[in-house]
Amino acid sequence: MTQRLGIIGYPIGHSISPVFQQAGLDHLGIDATYEKWEVTPERVGEFVAGLRAPGSLGINITVPHKQAVIPFLDEVDEWATAAGAVNTIVNREGRLSGHNTDGPGFLRALLVETGYSPRGTRALILGAGGAARGILLALARGGVDSLVIANRTLERAESLAKLAKDNSVLAEAISLTKTDGSADALTQAAASANLIVNCTTVGMSHGPDEHGSPLSAAQIPASAIVNDLVYNPLKTPLLEEAAAAGATTLGGLHMLVYQGVLSFQMWTGRDAPVEVMLAAATAEMASRGA
Ligand SMILES: NC(=O)c1ccc[n+]([C@@H]2O[C@H](COP(=O)([O-])OP(=O)(O)OC[C@H]3O[C@@H](n4cnc5c(N)ncnc54)[C@H](OP(=O)(O)O)[C@@H]3O)[C@@H](O)[C@H]2O)c1
Numbered sequence: 001m002t003q004r005l006g007i008i009g010y011p012i013g014h015s016i017s018p019v020f021q022q023a024g025l026d027h028l029g030i031d032a033t034y035e036k037w038e039v040t041p042e043r044v045g046e047f048v049a050g051l052r053a054p055g056s057l058g059i060n061i062t063v064p065h066k067q068a069v070i071p072f073l074d075e076v077d078e079w080a081t082a083a084g085a086v087n088t089i090v091n092r093e094g095r096l097s098g099h100n101t102d103g104p105g106f107l108r109a110l111l112v113e114t115g116y117s118p119r120g121t122r123a124l125i126l127g128a129g130g131a132a133r134g135i136l137l138a139l140a141r142g143g144v145d146s147l148v149i150a151n152r153t154l155e156r157a158e159s160l161a162k163l164a165k166d167n168s169v170l171a172e173a174i175s176l177t178k179t180d181g182s183a184d185a186l187t188q189a190a191a192s193a194n195l196i197v198n199c200t201t202v203g204m205s206h207g208p209d210e211h212g213s214p215l216s217a218a219q220i221p222a223s224a225i226v227n228d229l230v231y232n233p234l235k236t237p238l239l240e241e242a243a244a245a246g247a248t249t250l251g252g253l254h255m256l257v258y259q260g261v262l263s264f265q266m267w268t269g270r271d272a273p274v275e276v277m278l279a280a281a282t283a284e285m286a287s288r289g290a
Pocket residue numbers: 126127128129130131132151152153156176198199200201202204208209229230231252253255256257
């Protein structure tokens with residue numbers, strides 16, 4: 001019997017997970033299809049209940065359902081509990097478990113692609129939305145030494161700084177404002193950061209500031225690793241500034257694929273073909289003009 005996998009969201013049309021997950025399944029000769037389903041908020045419970053059926057391996061979950069699925073599961077792992085969000089459901093003989101591979105995928109992508117691991121480092125997080133929260137928890141669990149959270153709305157950065165402190169990490173909240181590279185708080189935070197992660201939508205195609213960069217080359221140290229979570233375009237304005245500064249750069253597509261790689265391994269019990277999945281994701285984004 002062909003087994004079923006997929007991703008739910010609302011809307012879901014933009015998702016490229018079906019492309020790289022199917023490429024991985026096909027490469028290993030696994031008889032399964034990975035689809036995308038648009039599920040309205042009212043239908044989440046009914047949809048999740050249907051995942052207990054034989055032939056269903058599980059699903060990924062994206063915005064806005066990552067919290068809404070939790071009450072319908074039999075168990076939720078430690079990462080997902082800490083994040084308060086589930087991005088992967090696994091069906092084992094009718095029992096549904098919830099997991100969160102976003103944080104581990106982010107850390108794995110950085111480790112494999114740049115050699116970075118958080119222990120003893122200083123990180124600057126740009127943004128304070130849902131993605132920033134997950135990144136903060138991943139860095140805290142990885143043993144980061146200290147964090148600066150810079151956000152347009154300062155109160156949201158302050159609330160994340162409190163979350164960091166609750167997780168025993170030194171943290172400071174500052175304002176993310178456009179600067180001329182002078183010695184303001186943002187510039188100082190960037191100058192001493194080992195890792196800079198953009199978790200804002202600045203630089204995202206069709207976003208609120210698609211040609212903008214939260215930092216200029218003059219503010220980025222050559223010794224830093226700069227990871228932009230935005231993956232459309234593949235080469236964002238921030239990554240161009242970072243490359244001009246001589247910093248190590250990593251685009252958001254790697255995190256996206258690595259969170260999928262970890263989900264793939266949970267569903268199939270097989271090592272995912274990472275290079276095949278990365279190549280399929282990159283080709284899909286290129287075909288969309290990213
Ligand atoms: N690569 C991956 O796997 C992956 C995973 C998750 C998310 N992402 C990407 O990460 C980004 C953030 O996602 P999210 O879910 O965290 O979104 P979100 O919860 O809506 O948060 C958006 C963030 O962007 C900031 N922002 C929006 N417009 C801005 C502007 N014009 N200037 C400065 N800051 C601005 C917001 O600041 P305020 O608080 O002031 O509004 C907030 O910090 C998106 O581009 C998303 O595609 C990528």
